[in-house]
Amino acid sequence: MQGWLPFWPRTAAVSGEVVNALYIAELGICVLIVLTVVGLMLRFCLVYRRGSSASRANLVAKTWQWEISWTVATLVLFLFAFVWGAVVYIWLYDPPSGELQIYVVGKQWMWKMEHPGGQREIDALHVPVNTTVRLVLASQDVIHSFFVPAFRIKRDVVPGTLETIWFKATKAGTYRIECTQLCGVQHANMTGEVTVMEPAAFGRWLKQQGVHESLAQQGEAVFREHGCSGCHSTASTVHAPLMNGLYGSLVHLQDGSSRVADERYLRDCILLPRTFTVAGYPPVMPDFSGQLSEDDLVKLIAYIKSLAK
Amino acid sequence: MRSGALRPEMQFATLAQQGETAQLGMWVFIATETLFFGALLFAYFVYRNLYPEEFAQAAKETVLWCGILNTGLLLTSSLTMVLAIEAAAAGRRQALTNWLLATAALGIAFILIKSYEWYLDYQDGVVPAVHFFMKLDQAPAGELFWVFYFIATPLHALHLSIGVGLLFFMLTRARRGELTSGYFAPLEVVGLYWSFVDTVWIFLFPAIYLVGRS
Amino acid sequence: MAALAADVGTDYLTSENTVRSWLLTRDHKRIGLLFFASITFFFFIGGIAATLIRLHLATPSGLLQPSIYNRVFTMHGIVMVWFFLIPSIPTTLGNFVLPLMIGAHDLAFPRINLASWYVFNLSGLVLLYALIMGGADAGWTFYPPFSTLYSDGYILVAALAVFVNGFSTIMTALNFVVTTHRLRAPGMTWMRLPLFVWAIYSVSLLMLLATPVLAMVLLLVAAERFLQVGLFDPTHGGDPILFQHIFWFYSHPAVYIMIVPAMGVVSELVTCFARRPIFGYTGMAYALMAIAILSFFVWAHHMFVAGISIYSAVVFSLMTFFVAVPSAIKVFNWTATLHKGSISFDAPFLYALGFVLLFTIGGVTGLMVATLGLDIDLHDTYFVIAHFHYIMVGGTVSAFFGGLHYWWPKITGRLYPELWARFAALLTFVGFNLTFFPQFILGYLGMPRRYYTYAPEWQPWNLLSSAGASILAVAYLLPLGYLAWSMLRGERAGPNPWRATGLEWQTSSPPPTYNFARTPAVTTAPYAYNPENGSYVAQDGTVHA
Numbered sequence A: 001m002q003g004w005l006p007f008w009p010r011t012a013a014v015s016g017e018v019v020n021a022l023y024i025a026e027l028g029i030c031v032l033i034v035l036t037v038v039g040l041m042l043r044f045c046l047v048y049r050r051g052s053s054a055s056r057a058n059l060v061a062k063t064w065q066w067e068i069s070w071t072v073a074t075l076v077l078f079l080f081a082f083v084w085g086a087v088v089y090i091w092l093y094d095p096p097s098g099e100l101q102i103y104v105v106g107k108q109w110m111w112k113m114e115h116p117g118g119q120r121e122i123d124a125l126h127v128p129v130n131t132t133v134r135l136v137l138a139s140q141d142v143i144h145s146f147f148v149p150a151f152r153i154k155r156d157v158v159p160g161t162l163e164t165i166w167f168k169a170t171k172a173g174t175y176r177i178e179c180t181q182l183c184g185v186q187h188a189n190m191t192g193e194v195t196v197m198e199p200a201a202f203g204r205w206l207k208q209q210g211v212h213e214s215l216a217q218q219g220e221a222v223f224r225e226h227g228c229s230g231c232h233s234t235a236s237t238v239h240a241p242l243m244n245g246l247y248g249s250l251v252h253l254q255d256g257s258s259r260v261a262d263e264r265y266l267r268d269c270i271l272l273p274r275t276f277t278v279a280g281y282p283p284v285m286p287d288f289s290g291q292l293s294e295d296d297l298v299k300l301i302a303y304i305k306s307l308a309k
Numbered sequence B: 001m002r003s004g005a006l007r008p009e010m011q012f013a014t015l016a017q018q019g020e021t022a023q024l025g026m027w028v029f030i031a032t033e034t035l036f037f038g039a040l041l042f043a044y045f046v047y048r049n050l051y052p053e054e055f056a057q058a059a060k061e062t063v064l065w066c067g068i069l070n071t072g073l074l075l076t077s078s079l080t081m082v083l084a085i086e087a088a089a090a091g092r093r094q095a096l097t098n099w100l101l102a103t104a105a106l107g108i109a110f111i112l113i114k115s116y117e118w119y120l121d122y123q124d125g126v127v128p129a130v131h132f133f134m135k136l137d138q139a140p141a142g143e144l145f146w147v148f149y150f151i152a153t154p155l156h157a158l159h160l161s162i163g164v165g166l167l168f169f170m171l172t173r174a175r176r177g178e179l180t181s182g183y184f185a186p187l188e189v190v191g192l193y194w195s196f197v198d199t200v201w202i203f204l205f206p207a208i209y210l211v212g213r214s
Numbered sequence C: 001m002a003a004l005a006a007d008v009g010t011d012y013l014t015s016e017n018t019v020r021s022w023l024l025t026r027d028h029k030r031i032g033l034l035f036f037a038s039i040t041f042f043f044f045i046g047g048i049a050a051t052l053i054r055l056h057l058a059t060p061s062g063l064l065q066p067s068i069y070n071r072v073f074t075m076h077g078i079v080m081v082w083f084f085l086i087p088s089i090p091t092t093l094g095n096f097v098l099p100l101m102i103g104a105h106d107l108a109f110p111r112i113n114l115a116s117w118y119v120f121n122l123s124g125l126v127l128l129y130a131l132i133m134g135g136a137d138a139g140w141t142f143y144p145p146f147s148t149l150y151s152d153g154y155i156l157v158a159a160l161a162v163f164v165n166g167f168s169t170i171m172t173a174l175n176f177v178v179t180t181h182r183l184r185a186p187g188m189t190w191m192r193l194p195l196f197v198w199a200i201y202s203v204s205l206l207m208l209l210a211t212p213v214l215a216m217v218l219l220l221v222a223a224e225r226f227l228q229v230g231l232f233d234p235t236h237g238g239d240p241i242l243f244q245h246i247f248w249f250y251s252h253p254a255v256y257i258m259i260v261p262a263m264g265v266v267s268e269l270v271t272c273f274a275r276r277p278i279f280g281y282t283g284m285a286y287a288l289m290a291i292a293i294l295s296f297f298v299w300a301h302h303m304f305v306a307g308i309s310i311y312s313a314v315v316f317s318l319m320t321f322f323v324a325v326p327s328a329i330k331v332f333n334w335t336a337t338l339h340k341g342s343i344s345f346d347a348p349f350l351y352a353l354g355f356v357l358l359f360t361i362g363g364v365t366g367l368m369v370a371t372l373g374l375d376i377d378l379h380d381t382y383f384v385i386a387h388f389h390y391i392m393v394g395g396t397v398s399a400f401f402g403g404l405h406y407w408w409p410k411i412t413g414r415l416y417p418e419l420w421a422r423f424a425a426l427l428t429f430v431g432f433n434l435t436f437f438p439q440f441i442l443g444y445l446g447m448p449r450r451y452y453t454y455a456p457e458w459q460p461w462n463l464l465s466s467a468g469a470s471i472l473a474v475a476y477l478l479p480l481g482y483l484a485w486s487m488l489r490g491e492r493a494g495p496n497p498w499r500a501t502g503l504e505w506q507t508s509s510p511p512p513t514y515n516f517a518r519t520p521a522v523t524t525a526p527y528a529y530n531p532e533n534g535s536y537v538a539q540d541g542t543v544h545a
């Protein structure tokens, strides 16, 4: 199907297979319905054309039984599609923790990828095959959207928050990355390539990048440089929570609610400390919005995450 | 349609039908306006929910006495408007003129006080993009409050000014004898508009002045 | 036959002939024609933009600068949506026939009607100014923070144009609602209203309740862009998603604003040319109202990948499936109306058939993008482009042309050349499918929308689409020629060339200035056609063998 006239995209991830099945099923329902409507229309047009001899006596007078029955019939078909679609959506948009987590920062007009080992790539992403990869998406400026057609995954990257998406590639090869949210002049060139590799080759690739510091180690430096450690350490005189074991735990807030300490929560703590306060602490944490780049944030979060155990 | 024997316009059978139609038109227009201000209030409440403390702090800087005085003025003007309509219905032309003038005067007083309040706000340095100083203890979101304030209050004042204009239009029509006890639908239409503008203020007042003060 | 008609020679076209009498007219029929002129003009502006888009996309490398391409599709979207499709049927056909259909002598507020036209043109001038200065480049959806802080196009001017345009929409809609409530002829009860009136009535409600929300959100965007304060900018504490919620709260109803009048037109056409009462009149009328109401509760289906909560995504998806139900009722009822009809295949009917087919395809693909798991893949690809062009171009524009042909004899008093018209209808159908069907395939292949360049392997489909667009252009230009010709040379139509039942056909063609010599009295439901012998009962009670 990849001849001169392609009509089916490549499929290279578990999610791709799942979406394909859904697509085919729903396409089937749609074709069925369209054919029914067209078929009836054509038939009536032929049989009841002006001057034909077909009988026009006894027009249907009570119409509502008809209306209700065919509507309900088609609706049931479609509700089946709805449920299926919702299941797929929840499965795709509620990402598992993943065996490999990569941070993706979008900015006009490039994608920056940061591996946990500290390797960085631009407009390219190397991942091992048959591994659950979790992507944490951030944007430096406007809204972008991260799309890999061959994996059938897409998610808007909204500035001011973090989104996550995941995939498990099933075939080695290279696949397009596209930005699908209008983000300016070079929106159409905000593309890249995912390279899916055999695990061994991937390991070799990681080593070749010549990186000495992991992302978390880089984050530790940022943590010191920006004075976080001045408060968030055992030696500090400020009553501030420690970062150890924070990631993934359930944090109780002053207003009585609680949140799971995931990436998005950590980000909010750093950039919007005034909108909520951890229960039992004074609201003195300074606001770091405007002082930290998305890159630094990604590093900080990776660092705090590394203190999880 | 000049003074003397009023006749309905071509598309209407009777004057009564013409009057009812005009009123329905104003009701429909008010429905539209409700969604216009509704969208603004919706956005306001979303942010207030997101930043309760910042909004409360910023709202404390509003000039409360102006707000209270203005609310009083507008409520009174609703009353005078009703009295004007009653005077028209009873055919008392002098009373009609007086009540219309009173309503317009209250409206103008509102706008003057509002303008003075904006001036105070300006001196206070809370006019976003024009003259704004972030108080040290306030987060950036506090500015959002003032952005909404400076969208909502001028919009409301604009509506009120149009209302005042309509009142003067009614005055001239009353003087020309076009509003009789038999036909005063235009006045009722203006009355509807006027009470709508009042109602908007009744929603704006607590949202602006009372958030940080409860 | 024309008992309601006035004396010959005093129709609305010839009664006064000065330029002034046109520019200051309060006659809804003349205002309808004025709108027709403005809207045709903007259809060409939008069409030229579409031509540029398709020319550019014929090759992967294209011929326009990237920044120009962005401006072209943005202006295409803005012009087509707000300056052509939304006003198209209501302000022209609606303006012309709605008072006639309900037996009124004019709209309730003729001056507001005229003012609406002036405001429309004013907004059009503002838009043309934006266009000449260099255009806007943020898409017709104006998403911040791109539109407010990063774009270097004339966003403010374009937003102002759309803002002012909204006043025109509201004025017209207000007029229709009030007119339908207060000016129906004696005996014209709600359940005797022609479906076109129902459609215009419910679309007017939609316009009244949705347009002000758009106005406000554009005001907020303008404030953010002009004052550089952070209303939707996360670095100032704003929330870009909030904009999307408010925008789609307007814009989803807006897409139904574009289809509901078309459904009204098609209902008139199908029943008239099948010469049979419409199947399930009550269901059809209520379905229109149901669409109007339900459409306010599905907006977030445009935001499934934008980061809304999973819970709300599921709810909005389900609501979207429900809003399709009234549309389904309509499609099935149109089909069933053909059953035991006595069908003749005049051009308006061909357009109507095309409408039903293309709307159904557009509709079911709408359900595909409403399916959560699929939308993750299909969102912002050409699949969505194909979905909405099927409905808006294949559906609404076809219905507009169908209605135009149908009421042409009433508007001008002349018949159009039938053969040419049938040819144009067929050509539209062929050209349309050639243009937009390949885009479904491109969408699933993964071609994103708003891309000025694309992977070379997608070129064949794009070429096909561009070829189709040129056929479509011819099919849209043809009527311009023969309709103009028919105005001068066409055969005289007589009051009721289609032998239709509506009141508009019981007065002379073209109608006199105040429509009817005397106010008609309505005694029957609409569409009292008898397929067995071709007879019918008009709504004023006259029986025609």
Ligand code: HEA
Pocket (backbone or CB within 6 Å): A033, A037, A071, A072, A074, A075, A078, C141, C255, C256, C258, C259, C301, C302, C320, C321, C323, C324, C325, C327, C328, C329, C331, C359, C360, C361, C362, C363, C364, C366, C367, C369, C370, C371, C375, C378, C379, C380, C384, C387, C388, C391, C392, C396
């Ligand atoms: C006239 C305009 C119009 C109309 C009427 C519709 C009608 C519908 N639309 Fe469409 N839509 C648009 C114009 C329109 N749309 C536009 C412009 C966009 C893109 C905006 C942008 O991003 O730029 C869009 C985008 C859009 C999206 C977002 C896609 C995305 O960006 O990811 C979705 C998702 O749910 C959607 C769904 C639907 C549905 C379910 C209907 C339904 O109302 C369709 C109902 C009709 C039928 C279903 C067919 C008839 C039914 C049968 C034959 C019976 C069988 C069915 C049942 C019983 C259920 N539309």
Ligand code: HEA
Pocket (backbone or CB within 6 Å): C043, C044, C046, C047, C048, C050, C051, C053, C054, C073, C074, C076, C077, C078, C080, C081, C085, C138, C139, C140, C141, C385, C389, C392, C393, C397, C435, C448, C449, C450, C451, C452, C469, C472, C473, C474, C476, C477
């Ligand atoms: C509302 C109505 C509407 C209508 C009628 C159309 C009509 C058409 N549209 Fe439009 N389209 C939109 C609404 C509409 N569109 C919207 C809302 C968008 C999204 C914009 C965005 O992303 O922000 C869009 C986007 C859009 C795209 C995607 C661009 C992109 O994402 O990169 C494409 C691509 O093919 C396209 C094509 C066409 C074509 C070929 C027609 C054809 O049907 C047009 C046919 C008409 C003509 C061809 C006119 C005939 C006359 C002439 C051509 C005269 C020429 C004269 C001279 C050259 C002297 N449209």
Ligand code: CUA
Pocket (backbone or CB within 6 Å): A106, A109, A143, A144, A145, A179, A180, A181, A182, A183, A184, A186, A187, A188, A190
């Ligand atoms: Cu980034 Cu488009």
Ligand SMILES: [Cu+2]
Pocket (backbone or CB within 6 Å): C251, C252, C255, C298, C299, C301, C302
């Ligand atoms: Cu929608």
